[in-house]
Amino acid sequence: MKEIVIGMNFPRRTAAENIDQALQHVVNSGFDCVELNLSDFPLIAGGEIQWEYVRYVKEKFNKYPLQYTAHIGGGLQLRNIHEYDLQKNVLRSSIDICSELNLNPLVLHFEQSSPQLQKEKAFLEAHIEAADYAAEFGIQLCIENIEVEDYTKVLDMIEKVNRENFRMTLDVGHLALSTTYFGCDFEVAIKECIPYVGHVHLNDNTLSFEEMRIENFMLYQTMDMGYRITFGRGDIHLPPFWGKVPMEWVLETLHEADYNGIYICEYENNLYVPFHKGIQENVRQVITGIRNRYNEGK
Numbered sequence: 440m441k442e443i444v445i446g447m448n449f450p451r452r453t454a455a456e457n458i459d460q461a462l463q464h465v466v467n468s469g470f471d472c473v474e475l476n477l478s479d480f481p482l483i484a485g486g487e488i489q490w491e492y493v494r495y496v497k498e499k500f501n502k503y504p505l506q507y508t509a510h511i512g513g514g515l516q517l518r519n520i521h522e523y524d525l526q527k528n529v530l531r532s533s534i535d536i537c538s539e540l541n542l543n544p545l546v547l548h549f550e551q552s553s554p555q556l557q558k559e560k561a562f563l564e565a566h567i568e569a570a571d572y573a574a575e576f577g578i579q580l581c582i583e584n585i586e587v588e589d590y591t592k593v594l595d596m597i598e599k600v601n602r603e604n605f606r607m608t609l610d611v612g613h614l615a616l617s618t619t620y621f622g623c624d625f626e627v628a629i630k631e632c633i634p635y636v637g638h639v640h641l642n643d644n645t646l647s648f649e650e651m652r653i654e655n656f657m658l659y660q661t662m663d664m665g666y667r668i669t670f671g672r673g674d675i676h677l678p679p680f681w682g683k684v685p686m687e688w689v690l691e692t693l694h695e696a697d698y699n700g701i702y703i704c705e706y707e708n709n710l711y712v713p714f715h716k717g718i719q720e721n722v723r724q725v726i727t728g729i730r731n732r733y734n735e736g737k
């Protein structure tokens with residue numbers, strides 16, 4: 440059976456000059472992998488790659504015994520038909536950076552679908568083009584379900600793209616929130632997603648959807664995370680097993696379906712530095728326990 444690969448998102452708010460300390464801390468916490476958000480550093484400017492910066496990050500990343508994955512930078516909007524070429528350039532440059540830094544897969548966001556068919560067509564076509572480009576470098580694109588949208592739209596899109604290297608990033612926390620909001624059964628949803636899953640985000644919350652996320656995104660963004668966590672408002676990115684998402688059941692269901700990809704613990708990690716090791720150990724222990732139970736015939 441494949442080794443268990445558990446990662447965390449790249450330590451938030453790390454200054455470029457402190458990448459070494461950040462990665463050493465990830466290694467010391469026992470994680471096997473790191474997911475870099477491509478807008479954590481100015482690797483792209485105006486759609487074009489800043490090679491000097493990319494080489495700097497590469498030299499740092501190469502020093503540590505970690506696998507690396509990527510998360511698309513904030514703000515990519517492939518439904519933006521007015522700036523379509525710029526948006527596509529950012530995605531293409533992101534794929535080039537993944538190839539240069541050995542980041543694989545690259546996580547993309549589905550966000551919310553548009554009622555305008557022209558925008559949905561542009562969105563789909565840009566992803567088909569990107570998948571074909573990424574395939575040249577052996578990179579997998581994994582599109583993530585966001586809590587603001589019905590997950591079945593993500594599955595439909597993956598069907599339409601119809602490329603081997605275009606899969607789903609199952610964000611467990613987002614799915615728990617969206618099924619609550621859209622009134623679907625979480626367990627049914629997980630089972631429907633599983634055949635499409637290429638990458639997993641273990642992200643926890645208190646199962647309480649924050650309506651402001653849909654109704655007034657500008658205001659939502661101004662809400663302090665400490666406040667949102669205290670009151671359990673929406674997508675609060677708690678570490679796995681710190682909230683109410685039935686994580687063990689999800690991990691067991693993924694195991695039953697022979698999922699053998701990476702598990703990224705995607706939490707507000709700057710708030711949990713003393714707990715990184717315990718979070719990693721806990722997830723590993725649960726997955727190992729499930730595997731052992733199944734090996735012994737449950």
Ligand SMILES: [Zn+2]
Nearest residue numbers: 583610640705
């Ligand atoms: Zn996620």
